[in-house]
Amino acid sequence: MFYCGVRMGQDLQEIIDDIAREMNAAPDRGQVADYIPELGRVDADQFGLFVALADGSTYSAGDADIPFSIQSVSKVFTLALALGKLGHELWSRVGREPSGQPFNSMFLLERENGVPRNPFINSGALVVTDAILEGHKPDAVLGELLRFIREVAEDGDIHIDKSVAASETAHGDRNMALAHFMAAHGNLRNPPALTCGTYFHQCAVEMTCRQLAMAGRFLVAGPGSPSLISPKSVRRINALMLTCGHYDGSGDFAYRVGLPGKSGVGGGILVIVPGRASIAVWSPGLNEQGNSQLGTLAVERLAAKTGWSIFGGI
Numbered sequence: 001m002f003y004c005g006v007r008m009g010q011d012l013q014e015i016i017d018d019i020a021r022e023m024n025a026a027p028d029r030g031q032v033a034d035y036i037p038e039l040g041r042v043d044a045d046q047f048g049l050f051v052a053l054a055d056g057s058t059y060s061a062g063d064a065d066i067p068f069s070i071q072s073v074s075k076v077f078t079l080a081l082a083l084g085k086l087g088h089e090l091w092s093r094v095g096r097e098p099s100g101q102p103f104n105s106m107f108l109l110e111r112e113n114g115v116p117r118n119p120f121i122n123s124g125a126l127v128v129t130d131a132i133l134e135g136h137k138p139d140a141v142l143g144e145l146l147r148f149i150r151e152v153a154e155d156g157d158i159h160i161d162k163s164v165a166a167s168e169t170a171h172g173d174r175n176m177a178l179a180h181f182m183a184a185h186g187n188l189r190n191p192p193a194l195t196c197g198t199y200f201h202q203c204a205v206e207m208t209c210r211q212l213a214m215a216g217r218f219l220v221a222g223p224g225s226p227s228l229i230s231p232k233s234v235r236r237i238n239a240l241m242l243t244c245g246h247y248d249g250s251g252d253f254a255y256r257v258g259l260p261g262k263s264g265v266g267g268g269i270l271v272i273v274p275g276r277a278s279i280a281v282w283s284p285g286l287n288e289q290g291n292s293q294l295g296t297l298a299v300e301r302l303a304a305k306t307g308w309s310i311f312g313g314i
Ligand code: GLU
Pocket: 070, 071, 072, 073, 103, 104, 122, 168, 175, 200, 203, 263, 264, 265, 266, 290
């Protein structure tokens, strides 16, 4: 059986069905994030997986049509918008190095004068949101974000869950602290509350695995994938996903999976197989680094069974 040029001993649908079965039976599912109370109410016993190949074929297993909060996976879409608007200028305000720190860490920010290590930790994502917000109203920026996501996903039914945004706003002291600290260093151009409010809403976009995998196709750069951003930006975003997409678990994800990925505390992960596929996996329980426990295990299994890796065959 050949899938986008790769020979597999087993049918791809069978592979992901097997993975979903194994994950559904897994005893250790990690801990659901509860620092955003609305996320703490999500049932941990859920698992979804969706694969969209560059040739247009799609494969779905488990709870792939149940919507979840994409949280930090949204940072991939805002980075794409920011690179389109600001280009290289963005990198004077945010770095491109792994942080080796938790997603919400303040530690390096203090040592490095308010310039975050990368666009995928919270401080870096706040700078990215601040950059696309400059000169615009939050509603216009969030509208543009939704239009972009809906267009790449080819699905108009993608929305922001206002109750999740409100829940994070009510408990957002830590992100507000990061924003104020960067404002003190002149690295925030809008009032911290405005930037944080926009960021909390972008994180509260709700998508299914099917919608997320379809949206992720703009990063695949395969023959049939949508080309909404330049090939150069595609390559750069994938590089950042590989090195920084899983916070202080990024090295472990690269070692185990070997593919660029971006996780969110809602339990979703978007994984790209360059030239071949966009994968979305979701299971709400998180590991110690705040990445989906079973989601990571599932894509590790998928990469091993398909041989998909940017580092060569397994
Ligand atoms: N909205 C979350 C926060 O800022 C996103 C974190 C994540 O998904 O990793 O804390």
